[in-house]
Amino acid sequence: MVPMGRLARAGPALGGAALAGAARLLRVPRRGARPGADGDAAAPARWEVVTVDRPAEQVLPEGRWPEPLRRLDGAVEVRVRPAPGDRGTELAARPLAGVTPPTGLAAHLVGDDPGLLVRRTLRQIKQRAEAGEVLRADRSALDRPEVHG
Amino acid sequence: MRALCWVAAGELAVREVPDPELRNERDVIVRVRRSATGGGDLPLLAGRHPLLRPGDVLGAEFLGEVVEAGPGVRRHRAGDRVVVGASVACGGCWYCRQGLHSCCDNAHADLPSADPDWVRSDAGCFGRPRAAGGFAGGHAEYVRVPYADVSAFRVPDAVDDVRAVFAADVAPTGWLAAELGAVRQGDVVAIWGAGAVGQVTARAAVLRGAARVLVVDRHEERLRMAERHSDAEPLDYRRTDVAAELRDRSGGRGPDVCVVAVGTPPARSRADRFGGQHADRPDALREAVHACRKSGVVVVLGGTDGFVDAFPLGALTERRLTLRGAGRPDLRDVPMLLDRMARGELRTEHLATHRLPLAQGPEGYALFRDRADGCVRAVFTP
Ligand SMILES: [Zn+2]
Ligand SMILES: [Zn+2]
Numbered sequence: 098m099v100p101m102g103r104l105a106r107a108g109p110a111l112g113g114a115a116l117a118g119a120a121r122l123l124r125v126p127r128r129g130a131r132p133g134a135d136g137d138a139a140a141p142a143r144w145e146v147v148t149v150d151r152p153a154e155q156v157l158p159e160g161r162w163p164e165p166l167r168r169l170d171g172a173v174e175v176r177v178r179p180a181p182g183d184r185g186t187e188l189a190a191r192p193l194a195g196v197t198p199p200t201g202l203a204a205h206l207v208g209d210d211p212g213l214l215v216r217r218t219l220r221q222i223k224q225r226a227e228a229g230e231v232l233r234a235d236r237s238a239l240d241r242p243e244v245h246g
Numbered sequence: 247m248r249a250l251c252w253v254a255a256g257e258l259a260v261r262e263v264p265d266p267e268l269r270n271e272r273d274v275i276v277r278v279r280r281s282a283t284g285g286g287d288l289p290l291l292a293g294r295h296p297l298l299r300p301g302d303v304l305g306a307e308f309l310g311e312v313v314e315a316g317p318g319v320r321r322h323r324a325g326d327r328v329v330v331g332a333s334v335a336c337g338g339c340w341y342c343r344q345g346l347h348s349c350c351d352n353a354h355a356d357l358p359s360a361d362p363d364w365v366r367s368d369a370g371c372f373g374r375p376r377a378a379g380g381f382a383g384g385h386a387e388y389v390r391v392p393y394a395d396v397s398a399f400r401v402p403d404a405v406d407d408v409r410a411v412f413a414a415d416v417a418p419t420g421w422l423a424a425e426l427g428a429v430r431q432g433d434v435v436a437i438w439g440a441g442a443v444g445q446v447t448a449r450a451a452v453l454r455g456a457a458r459v460l461v462v463d464r465h466e467e468r469l470r471m472a473e474r475h476s477d478a479e480p481l482d483y484r485r486t487d488v489a490a491e492l493r494d495r496s497g498g499r500g501p502d503v504c505v506v507a508v509g510t511p512p513a514r515s516r517a518d519r520f521g522g523q524h525a526d527r528p529d530a531l532r533e534a535v536h537a538c539r540k541s542g543v544v545v546v547l548g549g550t551d552g553f554v555d556a557f558p559l560g561a562l563t564e565r566r567l568t569l570r571g572a573g574r575p576d577l578r579d580v581p582m583l584l585d586r587m588a589r590g591e592l593r594t595e596h597l598a599t600h601r602l603p604l605a606q607g608p609e610g611y612a613l614f615r616d617r618a619d620g621c622v623r624a625v626f627t628p
Binding site for chain 1: 264269270337352353354
């Protein structure tokens with residue numbers, strides 16, 4: 098099993114220098130925040146966690162972050178541990194405290210629920226590993242407004 | 247294509263909507279041959295679902311023919327006649343691998359509302375709002391079926407459409423109730439509600455070897471059906487003291503297994519709508535808890551979307567009862583149920599009291615909702 102301390106830092110092939118370039122204190126408004134945030138802008142965000150019913154080697158092949166997580170490179174930290182009772186792997190992630198997310202992600206990692214993008218990403222990893230694909234919703238009437246109704 | 251859509255509280259209409267398309271590799275598209283009304287649709291029909299939108303297509307129970315299959319589908323191809331289980335399930339998560347398909351972790355499409363916190367979710371349900379994680383329903387000419395290798399089952403030639411359509415939801419739910427109750431040889435089983443699910447529960451209990459099966463209802467024709475098709479003893483609660491009868495017919499012990507299958511009655515008032523309290527249901531549940539023998543099992547089926555207060559907790563602890571619940575069926579029993587249907591051990595076609603063209607969907611639902619004209623289920627043909 099992958100030691101979690103190492104993995105928390107290992108995932109991205111992103112050195113301290115690359116991070117430092119983007120790093121500055123991020124003020125995240127936490128109105129209506131989730132438990133654990135305590136309304137404190139500097140407090141680390143809650144871990145978001147899913148259990149993936151597959152061994153860690155399959156969830157993180159060769160110890161690397163699976164594709165959807167790589168997009169959050171530099172913005173989140175990751176924790177991995179075996180789930181008790183032979184239920185696979187517990188995969189957790191949370192936005193890195195005090196780091197400005199890369200452009201394009203910033204909008205998703207702030208706001209009332211910074212964990213939302215992290216949760217969705219973890220769910221995608223879980224679905225890919227367990228179901229082989231990420232289930233898409235039915236086409237919405239909004240996708241094809243001309244035939245609505 | 248034409249589909250039966252929700253329009254407003256209490257109002258349905260058959261409308262032109264976009265054809266469904268393959269969205270995932272494991273999807274199939276099914277051309278619907280039959281679809282059935284279900285109790286779970288009634289809160290939607292009444293407008294009690296906050297995420298329901300005009301144009302949403304209803305229908306959780308349907309059967310049809312595969313017309314298109316995604317590249318990831320192994321077990322089905324165009325032309326197969328299939329019944330589609332009422333729980334969309336991935337087949338690969340921990341719950342699916344335990345056979346608990348109705349608990350599938352991956353039945354939720356990638357929606358912004360996906361949240362691990364407890365929110366009302368219709369993930370894995372056909373005929374439930376997309377915004378709540380649901381999928382377009384079967385009261386339509388075509389339906390998209392995700393994870394088709396897991397959710398769709400080939401129907402034996404010996405089973406006709408009207409019998410087989412109930413292998414989607416009614417039959418596996420009734421079977422599940424008997425299984426959750428762990429009904430054994432020699433048990434006395436009492437069932438509240440002689441609707442479609444209650445009747446199949448009664449039949450399942452008989453097939454599992456129950457010595458006596460008692461069904462409690464107030465609809466004469468439903469009680470007679472349960473008697474004729476499930477070998478159950480009818481108890482009309484308007485005319486009999488149910489508690490006394492149950493004691494009487496179980497040698498004073500009380501039934502070993504009590505199943506509450508009264509469904510979700512339609513909202514009767516604004517207070518009911520907001521309070522989420524259904525007059526029938528708590529009565530049936532309380533009665534079941536009080537009637538059940540010491541250390542027996544009470545199984546509660548179906549979705550009430552509110553809270554039930556005045557629950558007799560003392561009786562539960564004092565008498566060491568086990569309380570189990572289920573809203574949707576698992577899929578693992580569907581092939582076995584289709585086999586039993588093919589052998590004639592399980593007959594369900596009498597439940598289709600009203601057989602109508604889909605164009606008459608709104609009328610069919612009105613009959614079903616009001617239990618008018620002896621309606622147990624309306625079955626539509628697109
Ligand atoms: Zn699953
Ligand atoms: Zn004793």
